[in-house]
Amino acid sequence: MLKAAWTKIKQVLIFLSIVVIGLVFLLPLVWIVMSSFKTRVQNFALPPLVIFKPTLDNYIGLFKLQNPAFMGDFRNSFIIAVISTAISLVLASLTAYGFSRYEVKGGGCLFGWILSLRFFPVVAMAIPMYVLFRMVGLLDTHVALILVYCIFNISFAIWFLKGFFDEIPPSLEEAARLDGYSPFEVFYKVCLPLVRPGIITAAIFCLIQSVNEFLIALSLTARVAETAPVALAKLQTAVGPDWGKMCAASTVLMLPVLIFTILVRNELIRGMSFGRLK
Amino acid sequence: MGTVELERLTLYYGKVLAVDDLSLRIEDKELCVLLGPTGCGKTSTLRMIAGLETPYAGKVFLDGKVINSLYPGDRDVAMVFQDYALYPHMTVSRQFAFPLKAKKISAQEIGQRVKEIADFLQVSDLLDRYPSELSAGQQQRVAMGRALIRKPKVFLMDEPLGQLDARMRVQMRASLKRMQRELGITTIYVTHDQVEAQSLGDKIVIMKLGVIQQVGTPEEIYNKPANLLVAGFIGMPSMNFLDCSLHREDGKLRLQNDHFGFILTPSLAQKVNNIPLQRALILGIRPEHIRLSPQDEPDAVSAEVYVVESHGNEYVVSLNLSDNVIKVRRDRKKLGFKPQVGQTVWAKFLQDRIHLFDKETEVCLV
Numbered sequence: 351m352l353k354a355a356w357t358k359i360k361q362v363l364i365f366l367s368i369v370v371i372g373l374v375f376l377l378p379l380v381w382i383v384m385s386s387f388k389t390r391v392q393n394f395a396l397p398p399l400v401i402f403k404p405t406l407d408n409y410i411g412l413f414k415l416q417n418p419a420f421m422g423d424f425r426n427s428f429i430i431a432v433i434s435t436a437i438s439l440v441l442a443s444l445t446a447y448g449f450s451r452y453e454v455k456g457g458g459c460l461f462g463w464i465l466s467l468r469f470f471p472v473v474a475m476a477i478p479m480y481v482l483f484r485m486v487g488l489l490d491t492h493v494a495l496i497l498v499y500c501i502f503n504i505s506f507a508i509w510f511l512k513g514f515f516d517e518i519p520p521s522l523e524e525a526a527r528l529d530g531y532s533p534f535e536v537f538y539k540v541c542l543p544l545v546r547p548g549i550i551t552a553a554i555f556c557l558i559q560s561v562n563e564f565l566i567a568l569s570l571t572a573r574v575a576e577t578a579p580v581a582l583a584k585l586q587t588a589v590g591p592d593w594g595k596m597c598a599a600s601t602v603l604m605l606p607v608l609i610f611t612i613l614v615r616n617e618l619i620r621g622m623s624f625g626r627l628k
Numbered sequence: 629m630g631t632v633e634l635e636r637l638t639l640y641y642g643k644v645l646a647v648d649d650l651s652l653r654i655e656d657k658e659l660c661v662l663l664g665p666t667g668c669g670k671t672s673t674l675r676m677i678a679g680l681e682t683p684y685a686g687k688v689f690l691d692g693k694v695i696n697s698l699y700p701g702d703r704d705v706a707m708v709f710q711d712y713a714l715y716p717h718m719t720v721s722r723q724f725a726f727p728l729k730a731k732k733i734s735a736q737e738i739g740q741r742v743k744e745i746a747d748f749l750q751v752s753d754l755l756d757r758y759p760s761e762l763s764a765g766q767q768q769r770v771a772m773g774r775a776l777i778r779k780p781k782v783f784l785m786d787e788p789l790g791q792l793d794a795r796m797r798v799q800m801r802a803s804l805k806r807m808q809r810e811l812g813i814t815t816i817y818v819t820h821d822q823v824e825a826q827s828l829g830d831k832i833v834i835m836k837l838g839v840i841q842q843v844g845t846p847e848e849i850y851n852k853p854a855n856l857l858v859a860g861f862i863g864m865p866s867m868n869f870l871d872c873s874l875h876r877e878d879g880k881l882r883l884q885n886d887h888f889g890f891i892l893t894p895s896l897a898q899k900v901n902n903i904p905l906q907r908a909l910i911l912g913i914r915p916e917h918i919r920l921s922p923q924d925e926p927d928a929v930s931a932e933v934y935v936v937e938s939h940g941n942e943y944v945v946s947l948n949l950s951d952n953v954i955k956v957r958r959d960r961k962k963l964g965f966k967p968q969v970g971q972t973v974w975a976k977f978l979q980d981r982i983h984l985f986d987k988e989t990e991v992c993l994v
């Protein structure tokens with residue numbers, strides 16, 4: 351009797367802790383979204399306002415903004431992130447497949463080296479990158495950022511996708527070979543569909559990483575290819591940061607990836623249940 | 629036509645020799661079973677025929693043409709894998725259509741063939757299901773359908789019944805045999821289950837450690853095993869083996885060891901003509917060829933009943949013959965009495981069914 355009661359109490363406690371932790375993580379996000387609908391004055395209120403009269407002034411101001419041209423920068427971020435992610439996934443899926451299926455001499459070392467690119471300190475890269483891109487005349491271009499982001503995205507995606515390819519039983523590919531398909535067709539028609547949840551998850555990670563990246567974007571861009579995080583940092587006025595606009599900008603920046611993730615939510619789940627091979 | 633010929637095939641896995649100089653001929657429309665314990669090279673041989681492994685040496689012929697250099701998809705060979713290898717992301721109808729799409733066959737014909745094969749294998753109502761929604765038996769039929777839809781010259785099967793429960797296995801055996809007859813397609817079937825091999829095969833090839841031990845019909849393999857391995861592998865329960873040697877006493881030939889002995893009948897005496905006396909031999913006798921009696925009989929061996937197993941209308945009696953355990957299988961009615969554990973009984977070997985093996989070479993002498 352006591353034991354059953356204790357188990358129940360434990361369950362409730364665990365549930366409460368999860369809720370609390372969840373709230374702690376969500377709180378900053380919720381706060382940012384709320385603040386984006388507050389006026390300047392409301393943002394400085396103490397104690398902080400939870401109930402207030404919302405305004406759309408911040409968003410309207412953001413659209414009209416010329417310096418920095420936020421909407422243009424937002425568009426840049428988006429284009430660069432999508433292109434970089436797309437290129438990375440194509441190259442990484444082929445490479446990950448290669449690592450998974452074929453024995454490469456020194457393959458373990460190669461794979462480790464590729465992975466190490468992912469956690470290379472960006473700070474150390476910033477200045478050499480600037481010099482390099484100035485030499486080839488690619489400063490302040492979309493291409494520059496796409497190339498640099500590919501470094502991180504490809505290395506991450508290769509490491510991430512290899513695990514998914516490892517899960518596919520070799521007999522599936524053998525069956526497809528016997529059915530008359532070439533090795534590339536086997537990859538494209540059998541293996542890729544099976545790692546789809548992996549690819550989508552990797553895509554989400556790559557998009558987030560690319561959209562959020564600040565330092566390289568700051569170093570390599572000026573006006574043409576400036577991205578949203580840089581613009582956000584520039585939202586300083588003579589009297590301090592414009593909190594309302596910053597929060598509005600952050601919210602707008604969050605939206606595309608959030609929407610994308612919600613859209614592919616079903617894909618992810620559906621893909622997972624296919625992946626379970628008997 | 630679908631004759632397969634294997635000429636001196638050799639395969640290494642790293643440094644391990646998997647298939648050793650193997651030569652074999654499989655006739656058109658034949659159901660040939662490759663049988664043997666795990667690791668004997670039967671699956672490796674099958675994979676070399678399919679083109680999934682490249683032999684270190686030797687040639688594979690299909691209808692007289694060497695196919696070593698052909699890709700698996702170009703060999704006109706189809707295979708059913710042990711784990712079925714069904715594409716998890718495709719419905720049953722797509723699984724069937726998949727191999728045909730590779731050959732650029734028209735959509736109309738694909739549709740027709742899919743329907744035909746689904747009807748033939750009785751999976752027509754499963755066409756929209758995914759593999760994870762099918763039972764093991766259904767998955768197996770789909771795997772076969774995917775292989776057969778290509779109308780291949782040779783049909784390869786790698787332990788396809790391994791994942792099924794015992795009852796399904798027995799059912800599927802019969803339908804497989806019938807199906808193979810109906811389609812008239814050359815089939816090479818790999819298994820480690822000797823009962824399956826005996827019931828299915830037109831020809832059985834027993835292998836061990838990459839070497840063929842014997843090739844023959846199920847009857848030949850059963851009645852005339854070539855060596856100790858084949859004799860012990862075939863038959864359920866397996867053949868009893870006893871060390872013994874030939875002696876001559878009072879002008880009569882006897883087979884004996886320290887614990888028993890009996891005089892040879894004239895027909896058996898004739899067969900052992902070439903065997904030198906005192907040579908170390910192994911006597912092999914199948915459980916169904918031993919007769920038990922509760923009383924002493926001439927030339928019978930006494931033994932103690934150890935275990936009595938009841939199998940349907942038969943008894944399988946394990947006897948303790950001074951440190952050796954031998955099994956006897958007999959119809960209950962014909963046995964006449966129910967052996968009790970601990971009881972002393974007398975066992976008589978049917979002499980025209982005795983096999984003698986040379987202890988050293990393990991070759992069958994009689």
